[in-house]
Amino acid sequence: MKEYYVHHEYLMWYLGRDLSAVEMTTELFCGWIRFMLEELELAPATVNILFRTVRAFLRYAFEDKSWISESVHKRFKPVKAPIDNVEAFSPEEVKQLFAAINDESIPASERK
Numbered sequence: 001m002k003e004y005y006v007h008h009e010y011l012m013w014y015l016g017r018d019l020s021a022v023e024m025t026t027e028l029f030c031g032w033i034r035f036m037l038e039e040l041e042l043a044p045a046t047v048n049i050l051f052r053t054v055r056a057f058l059r060y061a062f063e064d065k066s067w068i069s070e071s072v073h074k075r076f077k078p079v080k081a082p083i084d085n086v087e088a089f090s091p092e093e094v095k096q097l098f099a100a101i102n103d104e105s106i107p108a109s110e111r112k
């Protein structure tokens with residue numbers, strides 16, 4: 001629950017004030033996402049985490065409570081993030097890793 005408050009603080013930092021229901025528009029939240037990416041220079045994965053919780057609140061406000069009239073939550077997809085390519089160990093590297101294990105540090109009862 002603590003993280004929801006932290007994520008809300010990022011939004012409030014951008015807005016600088018509370019909003020009325022009429023002011024909660026797609027354009028406003030697009031601006032917030034741009035602000036996080038361009039001004040704060042947050043990683044796309046971080047922006048996605050922050051927006052995910054706000055998006056859940058927007059869904060609740062629209063679908064469950066009818067507090068807002070625009071389905072803002074449906075208009076957003078996660079920000080595209082670069083895919084990290086992790087190289088696998090070569091067979092030789094795996095052999096070196098296993099060779100580096102000190103069997104003497106493992107109790108005899110646990111050795112196979």
